[in-house]
Amino acid sequence: MTHKQQEPWKDLLTEVRTGRVNRRAFLEKTAALGISTSAAMTLLAACGGSATSSGSVTLSIWDYSNPPGAGYLKLLADYPKVKPNVKIERTAIPFADLKQKIIQGAAARQLPDILIIDNPDHQAFSSMGILADLTSQISSWGQGKDYLTGPWTSTTWKNKNYGIPNNSNCLALYYNADMLKKAGVNPPTNWDELHEAAKKLTTKGCMDSRCRSFKVKREPSSSCHSSGRQERT
Numbered sequence: 001m002t003h004k005q006q007e008p009w010k011d012l013l014t015e016v017r018t019g020r021v022n023r024r025a026f027l028e029k030t031a032a033l034g035i036s037t038s039a040a041m042t043l044l045a046a047c048g049g050s051a052t053s054s055g056s057v058t059l060s061i062w063d064y065s066n067p068p069g070a071g072y073l074k075l076l077a078d079y080p081k082v083k084p085n086v087k088i089e090r091t092a093i094p095f096a097d098l099k100q101k102i103i104q105g106a107a108a109r110q111l112p113d114i115l116i117i118d119n120p121d122h123q124a125f126s127s128m129g130i131l132a133d134l135t136s137q138i139s140s141w142g143q144g145k146d147y148l149t150g151p152w153t154s155t156t157w158k159n160k161n162y163g164i165p166n167n168s169n170c171l172a173l174y175y176n177a178d179m180l181k182k183a184g185v186n187p188p189t190n191w192d193e194l195h196e197a198a199k200k201l202t203t204k205g206c207m208d209s210r211c212r213s214f215k216v217k218r219e220p221s222s223s224c225h226s227s228g229r230q231e232r233t
Contacts, residue, residue: 055085056085056087057085057086058086058087058088059087059088059113060088060089060112061089061090061091061113061116062091062092062093062098062101062102062112062116063090063091063115064093064095064098064117064118065092065116066092066094068092091112098117099121102125103130106128106130115131115163116166119151119154119165122154122163123154123156123157126157126163132162133161134161134163135160135161138161148165148168151165152165173188175187179201180201183201185200
């Protein structure tokens with residue numbers, strides 16, 4: 001396969017994995033690129049996501065959610081409702097073992113289609129060539145501008161996209177002790193208490209910093225989790 005042939009088939013493989021192109025269409029398009037049927041079938045089998053003759057696609061995902069949150073599980077369960085031909089196979093790996101598992105998988109060319117990783121590791125794996133360049137797909141998607149700069153930047157490497165931010169942590173919550181005491185509110189210890197405290201402490205018509213009883217400390221460059229399709233060429 002020539003260098004000029006390589007880039008188009010990478011996009012085609014992504015379309016097969018996500019159900020936008022079935023196997024028959026994939027073979028027709030690769031033939032148009034001058035790639036033999038046997039070579040195309042080898043690529044389809046080796047480069048991620050298993051596709052069947054019926055057009056169904058199985059995507060594998062690794063994460064370190066032990067136990068996983070209800071919201072995350074709902075995302076996985078709901079995706080086939082949008083893409084009925086896509087099945088997701090999830091594997092949970094202890095956080096302490098995940099990086100080593102990824103490195104071993106890269107060496108053995110046995111990586112999943114999707115990874116959920118801690119974002120401090122995202123650029124490191126991108127620089128090692130383990131994560132796939134998703135710049136073209138993300139550009140076509142067109143929703144990157146909806147993300148905060150910190151989390152979004154953590155999933156890029158040398159101005160290219162290698163994933164999408166999954167979530168950001170709230171690392172700290174500051175509160176104005178005088179304001180809470182005056183309102184008879186105890187410092188909240190969970191989200192429900194925070195909502196109730198905020199209602200009691202909200203002053204109508206006052207929006208500047210003097211009216212703020214709480215402030216969330218965000219460090220998005222070191223607190224989001226990212227997912228990226230793996231390169232298995």
